[in-house]
Amino acid sequence: MAYVSRRALCTTGATAALACVLGLAGCNGGNASGTDAASGSSAGSAASASGDVTTMTSGTLTFATSPDYPPFENLENGEYVGLDMDLGRAIAEELGLECEYTNIDFDGIVPAIVAGGQADAGLSGISITPEREEQVDFSDPYYVDNQAVAVMSSNADITEDNATDALNQEGVKIAVQSGSTGEAFAAENFPNAELVSFPNFTDAFAAVNSGQAVAVCGNSAVVQQMLSGAYTDLHTVYTSATGEEYAIAVSKDNPELLAAINEAIATLQEDGTLDELIAKNMG
Amino acid sequence: MRTAHVRPARRATAALVALALCLTACLAGMVAPRQASAMDVVRCTGRPNSSDDKTVIQGATQSRITFEATVEEGEGVSVLTLTIPQDTTFETDDLAVTLLSGTDLMTRNEVSYDLEVVGQNLVFNFDEPLAQAGHLNIIVYGVYFPQAGGDMQVEATYRLASGDEHDIEGIPVIPVQGISGTEALSQWLEQQPWVQAWNANRFLHLFFDPTILVTSFPVVLNGFFMSVAIVALSFPLAIPVALVLALMRLSKFVVWRGIATTYVNLMRGTPLFLQIYVAFFGLPLAGIQIPNFPLGVIVMTLNSGAYMCEIFRAGILSISKGQTEAARSLGMNRVQTMVYVILPQMFRIVIPNLTNEFITLYKDTSLLAAVGVMELVMYARTIVASTGSITPYIVAAAFYLVITLPLSKITRHLEESLRGGKKRKRASTAEKGADAQKEAAHA
Structure with a gap:
């Protein structure tokens, strides 16, 4: 009756996130012994173009982001824009991968990276804190x-x-x-x-x-x-x-990806791309 | 007698003079060193680390000390010694030492130094004496204050290039509380081998981390009381609202019917989430200022009223027309019929539905999290955001179930007894019928 439709309507971000991760957990239930972050949906994960980097979907680097944080990330006409978004694309290019963004509430990003299967890395103006470091690894900072x-x-x-x-x-x-x-x-x-x-x-x-x-x-x-x-x-x-310091969150099970991202950030810092992107987005 | 009078007066004057001298000396004493030593403390804080209270710093849990002091133009500070309070441990691996300069103090300058650690003293030997005006900011990470807590006094002295040593005075104490029971339990759990084995499993670690389970429990409990308070107020308030709406919808007058129908359709046709947003951000713009909690109760009442209205309407319509006709034929007027005959029967019928509505309303209080009402989900969410573990949500789920499971059991029971009651009635009339038939057969 009336209640049924109402229940269906009333999903909060929180419950949605929970449901989302619950779904994920179902996905990962098979490897509860905890073998690889990028298993489950990515049984067929293969090495990417850069050789030794493993991502969820072969050839694609997926970032989790919460696009409500301009000038770092937000949606403009359905496009992901902002410093983080430009940086993500630049990093993916460095690594020879396709860049993809997936929209997750900010408080759900770190859990999603820990659980795996949703994204390879979290890129959403995430500051490095000791609590978060217990859950995930952080890249070198790209913005202060x-x-x-x-x-x-x-x-x-x-x-x-x-x-x-x-x-x-x-x-x-x-x-x-x-x-x-x-x-x-x-x-x-x-x-x-x-x-x-x-x-x-x-x-x-x-x-x-x-x-x-x-x-x-x-x-x-x-x-x-x-x-x-x-x-x-x-x-x-x-x-x-x-x-x-803002940094990219990567699963503790994927040190190769972390190293590759760090390398890409270093390159972008050296050749001035990062400064350009900061200047462009911070106006 | 005269001398006796004069003496106290003299004494008083003398005392006054002494006091004045003393005050001047004090003032001079306060001002003089400031002029000579221009390093003034700007802040000295510890990072709050309690999950119970966001502003509380507790012992034996990781924290961080931020110390900031002014540096004058051309001062030439060559050595700074920071003394960390007794029994407080700290790490020196990633100290952050920065000189903030510029008019807004937002320009960060790296400061190069040699560090010497002597007991609780951190001795910074600056490669170049600090001569640029600004704020010297030092962050010490991995700080663990003593378990018992207390007022922690950080001390600092500095040496100028000239060799003069000065203390930095007036450094505020850092109030540290003793470690809370749950936090201590959490730390104890963290050391246990079975917990480590448990947490090695990714799923269990993310959803059922025992260390986070115990620390988030008392925090989320606060939200539980908040949610229960909201629903305990808005549910009873919604009943009269709904009753009035239901009677309006059943009214003969088009205007009443129109108003009630529009209201119910609006409230049921839009997500509660949007109604909350409109109420919390729209009303204040219209000049109506209501604090968070009552506003939350009002929104929940108005929304629930619309749903309950439909329950009551259906309940009233389900009472057979014969009841009304019988009451009217007894000489009762419309109001009397409604109050004494229809409504009492209606309430009996709708109780299971009302219990369902209560459950829905209780769960819907979670939507108030979006506008900063500190209820169940909001408390859980805050811990999730800072720890990156899902466990607090599981704790929150448990708090919902504590209420909803018993209630749904009661609903089932009520529904059964209602159905059972009817069956029994039918059975008894059938028996009577059978008896009558028997009697007829005998005759």
Whole structure:
């Protein structure tokens, strides 16, 4: 009856992700003894063009990404654009592979890489943290980012001069993306404030715009991008050079791929391609 | 007498003068070293590492110390000694030492140095004395504060090129709490051979990691209370809403019917997810400011009301027309008929459906996660995002089942007893009929 249709409608990102990985688990159930990350669907995986790199689908390098994070990754007219997306294509080209992107919620990317079968690597503005390093291997960093806090321009209480103290007050609500380094940064530096977590970073900005939170804290490049685009009523009041490093997450079972990606990043760094891509995307 | 009066006055003056002198000395003392030693502490923080509370730093769990101090133009700091608190262990493999410069302090300058570790002292001998204005930022990784916790005081001294040594004063303490029970249990589990064997299996590690299971349990429990609170408020609130809607839909007046039908169709025809978005981001823009929790309850009530309306309507329609006719013939008016005859019978019939609706509503509270309501899924999700393990979702699933399994069992029971009740009635009338036939046969 009515309930059936409703249940079908009400799938959240979370449940979808869970279902997704459950499906995956079914896939990998056969090799529960844990032999190879790229087994299951890829029984016929073969060495790629570059010789010793094993990927899910032969000849294709699949990245998991959550395209809600401009200027690193987002969808424009169905096209994956942004620094990470350009970098992924450049790396695949270096390795002589086809580049493919698969859309997974940010908090599902690391689990998906661990489980295997969904993607070869995670490329989604992922900062290196000790917790994540327990689950996956990280490539060499390709971008260094900082933290920024933005508030409504009309907010006279929190300004650039007093932000450090004014943000660290009881009753100040700071919107963050759940599980992000911005959340960890706000918790470390503004322990008195109340954190409001959103699964999607864009919603954290919407929350400030609509008054659900006073400030938004997150990676500087993304905050700048959002402020110059959709959220012009906000302005940055606080920045901190945390120097967190973005890297590509690769399964611990695929060191060959990690080495190949590192090599490609080194080449792109040397020949200036990476700097070009950064300049192009960060404007 | 006179002298006696004068004396205290003199004493008071003397005391005042002394106090003034003392204050001046203090102020001078505070200001003077600042002028001489221009390195001021900007921050000294530990990275929170508790899964229970995002702002808590606890002992015996990996953390990180971030120390930042100002460097003046041309100061020439040649050596900096950072003293890590007693009983705190740390790693020196990947220390990050950066001089942040520029007006916004966003330019990163690598600082080259020789490191000497003497006990708890990290001695940085800079290759070139620091002379550029900016903030010297040092991050020490792999820090484990003492298990018992306490206020951790990092100390720092520096030597100028001239050889003068100064302390950096006023470094804030890092408040560290004792390790929580679950965290300690998790660390103990991590050492156990069976846990290591268990985690060697990829599937078990990803979905049922015992170490994450125990740490996420108390955290997700917070969300459980939140979800239960939302549903415990919105479900009873939805019943009167639904009842009014159901009566409106059955009304003779087109306007009432039209309003109720439109509302029900709108609420049932659009995903709850979108309704939540509209309520949370749309209403504030329209100038209506409602805090997260009540707003969540209101949205769930309004949505559930539409579904329940259909349950009630069907329930009312299922009561045979004879009941109404009988009540009316007894002289009851419309309202009396509805209140005393129809509704009591209707409620009995719809109880199983209402229980189902309760289950659905309870599960749907998970959708509020998208707008920052800290309920079950949101708590689980936060841990999933930071640890990269699916285990917290499994914990969340268990918390849903704790409520839904017993309830579906009750629903089944109610449905059976309802059906059974009817059967029994029929059986008894059949018996009576049989008896009557027997009697007739006897006669």
